[in-house]
Amino acid sequence: MTEKRKVGVFLCHCGGNISDVVDVGKVRDFAANQEDVVLATDFRFMCSNEGQERLQREIREKGLDGVVVACCTPKMYEDLFRGKAAEAGMNPFLLEIANVREQCSYPHRHEPAKATEKAKALVKAQVEKVRKLWSLEVKTAKIQPGVAVIGGGIAGIHASILLADLGHKVTLVEKSPTIGGNMARTVKTFPTDDCAMCTLSPKMNEAYNHENIDLMTYAEVVDAKRSPGKFTLTVEKKPRFVTDACIGCNRCTERCPVSTAKAPVQVESEWEMGLSKRKAIYLPFPSALPQLWTIDADHCFYFQRNHACRVCQMVCPAKAIDFTMKPERVAVDVGAVIVATGWKEYDPAPLAHLGFRRHKDVVTQLQFARMLDSMGPTRGEIARPSDGKPAETVVMVQCVGSRGAPGDPDTHEYCSRVCCMVAVKHAQLLKKARPEADVYILYIDLRAYGKGFEEYYVHSMELGVKYVRGLPGRVHPEGGKLLVDVDDMLTGRRLEIPADLVVLSAAMEPAPIDDLLASLHVDKTPDGFVKEYHAKINPTETAVKGVFVAGCAQGPKDITDTIAQAGAAAMSAAVFLGSGEMALNPLVAEVDPNLCRACDRCTEVCEFDAVHVDPNTLVAVVDETACEGCGKCAVVCPTGAISVRQFKKPQVLAAIDALAPMAVVP
Amino acid sequence: MTWEPQIAAFCCNWCGYAAADQAGAAKMEYPAGVKIVRLMCTGMMDPYYVLRAFERGFDGVLVVGCHVGSCHYKSGNLQAKEQLDRVDRVVRALGLGGRLAMTAASAAEGNVFADAARDFTEKVRKLGPNPLRQAVPA
Numbered sequence: 001m002t003e004k005r006k007v008g009v010f011l012c013h014c015g016g017n018i019s020d021v022v023d024v025g026k027v028r029d030f031a032a033n034q035e036d037v038v039l040a041t042d043f044r045f046m047c048s049n050e051g052q053e054r055l056q057r058e059i060r061e062k063g064l065d066g067v068v069v070a071c072c073t074p075k076m077y078e079d080l081f082r083g084k085a086a087e088a089g090m091n092p093f094l095l096e097i098a099n100v101r102e103q104c105s106y107p108h109r110h111e112p113a114k115a116t117e118k119a120k121a122l123v124k125a126q127v128e129k130v131r132k133l134w135s136l137e138v139k140t141a142k143i144q145p146g147v148a149v150i151g152g153g154i155a156g157i158h159a160s161i162l163l164a165d166l167g168h169k170v171t172l173v174e175k176s177p178t179i180g181g182n183m184a185r186t187v188k189t190f191p192t193d194d195c196a197m198c199t200l201s202p203k204m205n206e207a208y209n210h211e212n213i214d215l216m217t218y219a220e221v222v223d224a225k226r227s228p229g230k231f232t233l234t235v236e237k238k239p240r241f242v243t244d245a246c247i248g249c250n251r252c253t254e255r256c257p258v259s260t261a262k263a264p265v266q267v268e269s270e271w272e273m274g275l276s277k278r279k280a281i282y283l284p285f286p287s288a289l290p291q292l293w294t295i296d297a298d299h300c301f302y303f304q305r306n307h308a309c310r311v312c313q314m315v316c317p318a319k320a321i322d323f324t325m326k327p328e329r330v331a332v333d334v335g336a337v338i339v340a341t342g343w344k345e346y347d348p349a350p351l352a353h354l355g356f357r358r359h360k361d362v363v364t365q366l367q368f369a370r371m372l373d374s375m376g377p378t379r380g381e382i383a384r385p386s387d388g389k390p391a392e393t394v395v396m397v398q399c400v401g402s403r404g405a406p407g408d409p410d411t412h413e414y415c416s417r418v419c420c421m422v423a424v425k426h427a428q429l430l431k432k433a434r435p436e437a438d439v440y441i442l443y444i445d446l447r448a449y450g451k452g453f454e455e456y457y458v459h460s461m462e463l464g465v466k467y468v469r470g471l472p473g474r475v476h477p478e479g480g481k482l483l484v485d486v487d488d489m490l491t492g493r494r495l496e497i498p499a500d501l502v503v504l505s506a507a508m509e510p511a512p513i514d515d516l517l518a519s520l521h522v523d524k525t526p527d528g529f530v531k532e533y534h535a536k537i538n539p540t541e542t543a544v545k546g547v548f549v550a551g552c553a554q555g556p557k558d559i560t561d562t563i564a565q566a567g568a569a570a571m572s573a574a575v576f577l578g579s580g581e582m583a584l585n586p587l588v589a590e591v592d593p594n595l596c597r598a599c600d601r602c603t604e605v606c607e608f609d610a611v612h613v614d615p616n617t618l619v620a621v622v623d624e625t626a627c628e629g630c631g632k633c634a635v636v637c638p639t640g641a642i643s644v645r646q647f648k649k650p651q652v653l654a655a656i657d658a659l660a661p662m663a664v665v666p
Numbered sequence: 667m668t669w670e671p672q673i674a675a676f677c678c679n680w681c682g683y684a685a686a687d688q689a690g691a692a693k694m695e696y697p698a699g700v701k702i703v704r705l706m707c708t709g710m711m712d713p714y715y716v717l718r719a720f721e722r723g724f725d726g727v728l729v730v731g732c733h734v735g736s737c738h739y740k741s742g743n744l745q746a747k748e749q750l751d752r753v754d755r756v757v758r759a760l761g762l763g764g765r766l767a768m769t770a771a772s773a774a775e776g777n778v779f780a781d782a783a784r785d786f787t788e789k790v791r792k793l794g795p796n797p798l799r800q801a802v803p804a
Contacts, residue, residue, distance in 0.1 A: 073687045073690075074704075075684070076686065098688070099702075101690065101703055102686065102687045102689075102690030102691060103686065103690055104698075106690035106693055107684075107689060107690045107693070107694060107695050107696055107698075107780070108695065108698045109693065110695065111693075111698055114670075114698035115739065117698070118698045118701065121701060122701070125701075138750035150775070246752065249746070360683050360773050442716060443754075467764075543740055587706070604743060607739060607741055609740075627736075627800040628711060628739055629706055630706060630707040630709045630742045631705070631706060631707055631709055631710025631742075632707070632709035632710065632736075632739070632741075632742055633711055635709065635711065635745065635749060636709060636714075636745075644706065644710060647705060647710055647712075648705060649712065652703065652705070652712075652715060653715070653718060655703050655720075656703060656715060656718055656719055656722065657722055658676060658720030659671045659674065659701040659725055660674070660719065660723050661723040661724065661799070662722050662723030662799060
């Protein structure tokens with residue numbers, strides 16, 4: 001039925017590791033008698049130079065088109081022997097390893113006769129498999145140049161700059177009107193108390209000015225399609241209603257009637273976390289980039305009141321206001337995508353006992369950060385939002401929304417990692433500015449795990465920050481203050497702390513990106529963050545080849561870790577993009593078009609979005625740049641049309657039959 | 667020659683096979699009747715392989731994949747479990763109940779592989795030789 005093959009069997013002694021247990025001579029004689037075997041030989045060390053040369057010589061001289069090396073595990077030298085076989089002119093995928101060391105001489109070393117019999121079976125199985133193998137070629141696929149980075153926070157900015165410096169064309173897509181992300185809000189960074197803006201701003205400028213970075217702000221990726229080696233993203237640019245002619249004079253914002261004292265429409269500033277108002281035409285913050293004003297059409301009187309107001313247009317000296325702008329969709333072709341969509345702060349309102357939104361003087365840490373900013377809504381004064389009086393006693397509450405009970409729909413089970421140090425930082429900053437202020441941190445466990453964190457924490461105690469182990473049962477108003485009831489777990493006493501301001505260390509939540517992840521076919525972990533390919537060893541990759549993840553999109557982390565991961569993601573993306581061509585693993589799925597009946601089962605079980613039915617030919621097509629070769633599809637295919645090369649049914653069955661105790665019954 | 671249970675052990679490349687390598691490298695002993703067939707993933711474990719192994723006289727079939735959540739290909743081990751649960755009904759109907767098992771061993775768990783190989787062999791030993799061995803004239 002099949003053509004005659006010329007198979008060579010090479011048995012390695014492994015310097016005694018194999019031959020002290022397995023009777024190599026017997027296995028050799030057995031192998032020599034197998035169908036299609038034209039050579040069976042043994043050698044002291046097959047992996048030595050001499051052994052490799054012998055392999056190559058025999059391939060050339062005997063014209064072998066199949067080789068079995070019986071030696072150690074294929075994980076050790078399969079690649080080496082295949083490479084040597086290729087050099088000698090044989091297709092490397094016709095070489096298989098019989099693992100007679102790890103599977104015979106080692107585990108059965110006290111049973112040499114059985115080990116020898118098993119070695120014969122293993123060799124026979126590989127000979128039979130090799131007889132069923134055919135040559136495979138390593139194809140290459142072109143990879144679209146360019147990378148898209150989604151999210152213009154510190155993770156996206158850092159990854160973009162690195163890739164751009166390496167010469168890659170980067171499209172950086174940010175959905176808000178400015179890059180900078182949440183780091184821009186944090187005022188100072190722990191544990192060094194560096195000014196956040198002073199470290200972030202130069203990076204924002206670098207990204208903004210980089211010749212290899214195409215910055216798209218106020219824009220969102222609304223769809224993604226993948227074809228081999230390429231992602232086509234559809235980016236929707238929202239209309240700013242302000243053209244590039246804007247000179248940044250701020251006259252429009254000054255005159256805009258929205259959010260003025262008596263205006264019927266009041267808009268909370270997103271940038272200031274709702275602690276102040278903003279106009280309908282605005283720049284999010286002074287060092288926003290690009291320095292382009294934006295009209296918020298949802299609140300602007302021109303759009304909401306039938307063109308009633310055109311004040312900004314009238315006062316603009318640059319004639320930069322254009323009410324006719326429309327959303328615009330552009331297609332962006334890239335070879336790789338980095339998801340760096342970051343985080344948002346948990347809304348503590350469902351935790352009614354903490355009184356957030358019920359009492360004005362209960363705020364979150366991000367709001368508190370804005371209060372600490374000398375450019376912020378309170379000009380750096382820590383005051384009670386209710387009446388503007390200085391806050392003399394501040395109580396911070398940890399683990400708000402984090403480390404909740406499993407299954408609690410109102411909180412998250414995970415630890416948000418940064419809140420401990422954020423609270424320590426904010427407490428210190430307040431103590432340094434106003435040593436007479438009383439600052440309490442109510443905690444369950446204080447996690448000062450990073451470099452310099454423990455020292456920072458100890459320093460805060462020296463400054464007089466008071467730590468109470470226990471979380472409050474209730475925050476309620478009394479006598480013009482907020483009374484915080486807490487059981488101090490270390491002393492067993494119940495405390496009632498009269499606070500001017502209660503600051504909640506709210507959890508980090510993933511930004512809402514479900515649609516984006518769905519269109520990229522990237523999964524989430526149950527906590528809502530992007531699922532990495534492997535949590536331990538591939539934390540920057542996703543299961544979709546070419547899609548990487550950086551920063552808090554993957555899970556809560558501080559700025560240091562975000563930068564490190566963004567760098568790693570950039571490196572992974574750069575390696576993937578390589579020189580624009582990737583060598584494809586040939587051991588992946590392939591489809592027999594004559595058998596495929598377009599039922600889509602393969603598509604349903606594929607975890608890598610690697611196989612789709614072509615609507616024109618009604619045949620499943622494997623994207624070999626995406627397929628990992630797991631073979632799930634082969635099992636569910638009702639017609640046997642799809643199979644993984646080297647693991648096709650006849651090939652696996654040949655090995656099973658050869659190992660089986662009973663002879664094949666014709 | 668006395669009968670020794672013959673076990674076909676289908677191992678995924680990343681966990682089961684690597685665990686067997688580790689068991690060997692650590693010189694852990696297990697019965698020589700355990701013969702490994704290497705698959706890239708248990709997800710490519712066709713239920714037919716189970717039936718074929720029994721037809722060819724194996725006394726037991728053991729499938730060793732990654733732990734749930736650790737599959738190199740995300741969910742191959744889950745699909746394998748599903749497929750094997752289905753074929754196990756056929757296996758039991760054929761009077762071969764108890765001779766098919768699936769377990770998980772990470773690449774670092776040579777001991778888990780060796781224990782599974784040993785325990786399963788003993789379990790199959792109690793069941794006796796595969797009755798299909800006599801049913802087909804050799």
